[in-house]
Amino acid sequence: MAGMKVKAYKEQTFDQLHGLEGISDDQIAEHLKLYAGYVKQVNALNEQLTGMLAKGKASGKDPEFAEMTRRLGFEYNGMILHEYYFSNLRGAAEPRPSPRSALAQALTEVFGSIEQWQTDFQAMGDMRGIGWVILFEDPATQRLSNHWVTLHQDGVPAGFKPLLVMDVWEHAFMRDYKATEKAKYVEAFFRNIDWQIVERRLQDEAAVRPAAAA
Numbered sequence: 381m382a383g384m385k386v387k388a389y390k391e392q393t394f395d396q397l398h399g400l401e402g403i404s405d406d407q408i409a410e411h412l413k414l415y416a417g418y419v420k421q422v423n424a425l426n427e428q429l430t431g432m433l434a435k436g437k438a439s440g441k442d443p444e445f446a447e448m449t450r451r452l453g454f455e456y457n458g459m460i461l462h463e464y465y466f467s468n469l470r471g472a473a474e475p476r477p478s479p480r481s482a483l484a485q486a487l488t489e490v491f492g493s494i495e496q497w498q499t500d501f502q503a504m505g506d507m508r509g510i511g512w513v514i515l516f517e518d519p520a521t522q523r524l525s526n527h528w529v530t531l532h533q534d535g536v537p538a539g540f541k542p543l544l545v546m547d548v549w550e551h552a553f554m555r556d557y558k559a560t561e562k563a564k565y566v567e568a569f570f571r572n573i574d575w576q577i578v579e580r581r582l583q584d585e586a587a588v589r590p591a592a593a594a
């Protein structure tokens with residue numbers, strides 16, 4: 381609404397990301413800069429679109445209005461998915477969720493075993509193209525499922541709760557690995573998963589990510 385005071389998003393810091401196994405600090409630092417760009421773009425787009433509305437320029441026939449509106453999904457999910465991704469990584473991580481955890485039980489229910497779930501998730505990570513692999517929970521049925529998301533926004537099931545988020549854009553690994561070595565990066569990702577965060581996202585009503593309005 382015109383005149384409404386809208387809070388901007390604030391770039392988050394992720395202090396637990398140093399010393400990961402197989403994902404270098406340089407790789408993370410570069411990746412965090414890209415993430416910061418998405419936060420800036422979300423804020424800029426919101427400001428510009430609010431400005432257009434206030435000036436009576438909100439029109440579906442206006443190419444500038446339409447293009448900026450279409451970009452919202454890309455920039456928002458570029459910000460949001462990175463916040464989930466960085467916060468589900470940590471050093472000195474356990475290789476698997478605790479077998480007694482609700483997460484392990486939910487995975488086993490759908491996939492037969494944690495190993496089978498991991499095979500499926502990693503196979504998706506090895507798919508061609510840039511995007512994300514995400515373990516979601518359908519809040520309506522509590523069913524867990526793995527999904528491929530192209531770019532940042534194509535393939536996200538509406539209202540599903542993200543539990544584990546893996547970035548498989550080339551920018552996520554090409555400082556440490558070659559373009560042809562994505563599978564190595566995916567294996568490294570699995571050595572740095574904060575399973576307690578994943579478990580907490582499953583338990584919480586909504587999967588809370590570190591985000592704050594400035």
Ligand SMILES: [Fe+2]
Pocket residue numbers: 411414462547549551552
């Ligand atoms: Fe990324």
